Amino acid sequence: MFQMEGVCLMGETSGYFVDPRGAQAVLKILSQAIEVDVDFRDLESKAKEIDRIAQRIHDSEKGANEPTPGPSPAREDIGYIG
Secondary structure (H helix, E strand, C coil), X not given: CCCCXXXXXXXXXXXXXXXXXXXXXXXXHHHHHCCCCXXXXXXXXXXXXXXXXHHHHHHXXXXXXXXXXXXXXXXXXXXXXX
C-alpha cells in the first residue's frame, strides 16, 4: 500500500510495569538473528529493580487486606442514622 517494508517485534508483558525481561527476550532473539552481541547487564539490573518494586507493592496490598487487631465494633456503632 505505502510500499514500505517493516517488522514488528513484540514481547509479552503484564502491562502494569515497564518490563525489561520482555525487552531482553525480544532483543535476544533479534541479536541472534542478525548475529550481533548485546550486553544485557543493564536490562537484568532494571529487571531486578522492577521485581523489588513489584514485591513492595504486593507486600503493601497484602498488609492492607489483613484485619486490624482489636475487637470489631458492635453492629449499632457502624450505622450513620440514629
